[in-house]
Structure formats: C-alpha cells, structure tokens
Amino acid sequence: MKKATDKKILNSAEQLFWHHGHRASSLDKIANDAGQSKGAVFHYFRNKKDITSQVLQKYAAEQLFEPLDKHFAQTPNTKEALLSWGMEVYQAYAQEGYKGGCLLGNLALELADEDEAVRCEMASIFQTFENQLTSYFKDTDRRGEMVMEPRQFARLLIATLQGITMTTKVHKDKNRAAREFQAFGELIERLIKG
Amino acid sequence: MKKATDKKILNSAEQLFWHHGHRASSLDKIANDAGQSKGAVFHYFRNKKDITSQVLQKYAAEQLFEPLDKHFAQTPNTKEALLSWGMEVYQAYAQEGYKGGCLLGNLALELADEDEAVRCEMASIFQTFENQLTSYFKDTDRRGEMVMEPRQFARLLIATLQGITMTTKVHKDKNRAAREFQAFGELIERLIKG
DNA sequence: ATAAAGATACCGACTAGTCGGTTTATGAAC
DNA sequence: GTTCATAAACCGACTAGTCGGTATCTTTAT
Numbered sequence: 545m546k547k548a549t550d551k552k553i554l555n556s557a558e559q560l561f562w563h564h565g566h567r568a569s570s571l572d573k574i575a576n577d578a579g580q581s582k583g584a585v586f587h588y589f590r591n592k593k594d595i596t597s598q599v600l601q602k603y604a605a606e607q608l609f610e611p612l613d614k615h616f617a618q619t620p621n622t623k624e625a626l627l628s629w630g631m632e633v634y635q636a637y638a639q640e641g642y643k644g645g646c647l648l649g650n651l652a653l654e655l656a657d658e659d660e661a662v663r664c665e666m667a668s669i670f671q672t673f674e675n676q677l678t679s680y681f682k683d684t685d686r687r688g689e690m691v692m693e694p695r696q697f698a699r700l701l702i703a704t705l706q707g708i709t710m711t712t713k714v715h716k717d718k719n720r721a722a723r724e725f726q727a728f729g730e731l732i733e734r735l736i737k738g
Numbered sequence: 739m740k741k742a743t744d745k746k747i748l749n750s751a752e753q754l755f756w757h758h759g760h761r762a763s764s765l766d767k768i769a770n771d772a773g774q775s776k777g778a779v780f781h782y783f784r785n786k787k788d789i790t791s792q793v794l795q796k797y798a799a800e801q802l803f804e805p806l807d808k809h810f811a812q813t814p815n816t817k818e819a820l821l822s823w824g825m826e827v828y829q830a831y832a833q834e835g836y837k838g839g840c841l842l843g844n845l846a847l848e849l850a851d852e853d854e855a856v857r858c859e860m861a862s863i864f865q866t867f868e869n870q871l872t873s874y875f876k877d878t879d880r881r882g883e884m885v886m887e888p889r890q891f892a893r894l895l896i897a898t899l900q901g902i903t904m905t906t907k908v909h910k911d912k913n914r915a916a917r918e919f920q921a922f923g924e925l926i927e928r929l930i931k932g
Numbered sequence: 933a934t935a936a937a938g939a940t941a942c943c944g945a946c947t948a949g950t951c952g953g954t955t956t957a958t959g960a961a962c
Numbered sequence: 963g964t965t966c967a968t969a970a971a972c973c974g975a976c977t978a979g980t981c982g983g984t985a986t987c988t989t990t991a992t
Contacts, residue, residue: 567761581943653844656907667909696921707897713850714861727890775969
C-alpha cells in the first residue's frame with residue numbers, strides 16, 4: 545500500500561506529539577520517523593505550527609468525535625452509550641500501558657499559554673466535543689432523566705475523563721486505573737436516572 | 739529581607755516550570771530570572787532533575803497540602819470545607835487570568851512518560867493528597883453522609899478539579915470558568931448528603 | 933510518438949541560536 | 963592560604979527553519 549508522503553509525516557508527528565509532547569518532538573525526529581527528509585517536511589508544511597494544527601484536527605476527528613458518535617449510534621440508551629464509550633477509552637488506554645493519554649489534553653497544558661492560535665483551535669475542539677455530548681443529552685433531559693443540566697453534565701464528564709487520564713498516566717497501575725474508571729462509571733450512574 | 743541564593747533559584751524554577759513548562763524552562767533562564775549565574779545553579783543543585791524534584795515537593799506542600807488543611811481546619815462541615823477550598827482555587831486561578839493552572843498537573847502530562855523517577859515522585863504526591871482528602875471523609879462516611887466510597891470520591895474530586903483546570907486554561911473565559919467551577923460545586927452537593 | 937518545458941517532490945548541507953552541563957577564573961571570608 | 967560562593971567562558975549536541983540543487987512526473991507542441 546502506497547502512502548502519500550504528507551500523510552506519513554502527519555502520522556509520525558501525531559505519534560511523537562502524543563507520546564513525547566510538542567517541544568520534545570523535533571522536526572528532525574518527525575522527518576526521520578516518517579522515513580523522509582527535513583526538506584520533504586517543509587515541502588508539505590509551512591512550519592511546525594502548520595503541522596501542529598493539522599495533527600490536532602486529525603486527532604479530534606479520529607479519536608474524539610468519531611468514537612463518541614459510534615457508541616451513541618449503537619444504542620438509544622444514553623447511560624449505556626456513555627458507559628460503553630468510557631469502557632473503550634479505558635481498555636485502549638490500558639493496552640498502551642497508560643502511556644500517552646489524550647493528545648488534546650497533553651497539548652492543552654503544554655501550549656495553551658504559549659501560542660494563542662493553537663489555544664483557540666484547541667478551545668474550539670473542546671467546544672465541539674461538548675456540544676456533541678450535550679446534544680445527546682437533550683432527549684434524556686426531555687424525559688426528565690438528567691440530574692444536572694445537560695451542558696454542565698457534559699463539561700463535568702469531559703473534565704473528569706481528562707483528569708482520570710492524567711492521574712492514571714502518573715500512577716501507571718492497572719488496579720488503580722480500573723478503580724478510577726469505575727468511579728467515572730459511578731458518576732454516570734448517579735447523574736442519569738433510570 | 740535577604741534571601742538565600744538556593745531559595746531564589748528554586749522560586750524562579752517553580753514560576754518558570756509553572757507558567758512555561760519544564761522543557762521550555764532552561765537552566766540559563768532559571769539562573770537569569772533568579773539574578774544568578776549558571777555556576778550558582780550547579781553549585782546548589784546536582785542537575786535539572788534535582789531542581790525539578792525540589793520544586794515538586796515545595797509546590798505540593800505550599801499549594802496542595804497546606805491550603806486543603808487550612809479549609810478543613812476552619813470548619814467541621816465536610817461539604818462546607820470542600821466548597822470553600824474549591825472557591826479559593828477558582829478565585830486564585832481567575833486572578834492569574836487562567837494561566838499556569840496546576841504545576842503538578844502540567845508536569846504530570848509533560849514528564850510522566852519521560853522520566854520514571856519524576857513519575858514516581860508525582861504519583862506519591864497525588865497519593866498523599868488523595869489520602870489526605872480521604873481521611874477527611876472518614877467521619878462523614880461514619881455518619882452515613884457519603885454517597886460514594888470515600889476514596890473513590892476523593893479520586894473523583896482530584897481528577898475533576900485537574901480536568902476543570904485544564905479546560906479553563908484552554909478557554910480562558912471568565913463566564914465559562916465560573917460555570918465549570920459551579921459544576922464542581924454541584925458534584926460535591928450531590929455526592930455528600932445533608 | 934516524441935521532445936521540450938514546466939511543475940512537483942524530495943534531498944541534505946547549512947545557519948543562527950539554544951540546550952544541559954563542565955571547567956576555569958575570581959573574589960571574599962576565615 | 964584554603965575554602966566557599968559566584969561568575970563567565972566554553973563544549974558538543976540539538977533546535978527550527980532556509981536554500982541550492984536534483985530527480986521525477988505532467989503538460990504541451992510538433
């Protein structure tokens with residue numbers, strides 16, 4: 545299978561940003577990892593920011609928006625969809641040995657205070673994800689099954705999942721990780737009725 | 739007031755790590771910021787890791803353990819203590835313009851996968867904080883006022899607060915920040931009875 | 933069909949500057 | 963005169979980004 549050079553570079557950048565951070569991932573490393581030269585990198589991208597932006601969009605679509613939609617497409621039950629989504633996140637993370645975590649969260653803490661353009665882009669991704677989640681709660685809310693206001697609950701879920709991803713990354717302990725994600729499940733159980 | 743050179747270096751390192759991250763804070767910048775030379779830095783510290791470790795311990799004591807203890811010393815009411823603690827975190831963060839966030843959280847995502855020794859140190863700080871929080875819930879639990887198991891609730895609070903700190907740092911929006919911390923308060927209200 | 937012309941893809945050496953860390957020099961205290 | 967505290971010069975490795983050049987496609991003219 546032949547892969548376009550720019551896609552290869554983007555994939556390498558995504559993996560390196562994800563697992564070693566933005567600053568630690570030099571363009572030399574990205575080029576090398578993609579089996580390309582630095583010249584090729586600058587042929588396809590204006591600069592490192594350009595790569596960062598495209599990686600962010602790619603990650604958001606593939607790792608955040610699509611998986612969430614998938615789980616809500618599989619069942620009309622909100623609670624069930626959230627729990628199976630959380631379970632998938634947990635299992636994927638465990639398989640990686642609790643390394644990497646969430647690329648968006650990592651870049652958020654690393655770059656939000658350093659680059660205003662990237663900050664805006666990340667804010668927009670978080671906002672879109674929150675809207676997506678909130679929209680899934682509308683029907684549930686109409687049936688009177690939401691304990692909290694839909695948008696506030698969506699924010700709480702996003703924040704909590706990011707926080708659990710962080711603490712799990714630090715502890716790298718299987719039993720502990722299971723308990724943390726169990727707490728996430730409990731949160732859902734207690735804040736959605738039925 | 740005369741300040742010891744090593745304290746000055748440590749303070750500069752803490753501020754730079756906090757607001758620009760570990761990798762972005764070079765030893766030259768730290769020395770410069772402290773009004774000292776690089777020679778002085780290596781006179782008082784073995785290397786950058788040594789500084790990192792000491793900054794971490796200093797931050798944990800001053801910014802995490804002590805403030806929490808303070809709020810629980812002021813009132814015997816668990817819910818009240820948690821809410822006033824959350825309010826202080828929120829106000830301090832707002833005053834900083836939602837910059838920096840939590841030094842421990844920032845370094846956690848930046849270094850947990852890169853340096854095993856630092857990872858262990860951070861894990862231990864998170865663990866101590868969790869134990870501290872859990873211990874405050876013991877009486878509350880004995881009175882049957884806890885909806886969740888104390889330790890699980892402590893983990894949820896830590897994760898959620900870290901997550902809110904992250905999203906707030908990205909959005910840098912006053913109204914949004916107020917709503918996010920309001921959700922944190924709602925979480926406490928709903929998971930502690932009385 | 934073929935050759936010239938032009939665009940696209942790619943390479944790797946190079947620049948100016950930064951990194952963590954070392955070494956050497958200096959000045960003061962005792 | 964020796965020891966501690968600080969400064970400053972320095973090292974090799976690494977950084978983002980530039981640039982001159984080449985190899986390979988695509989288009990056009992004949």
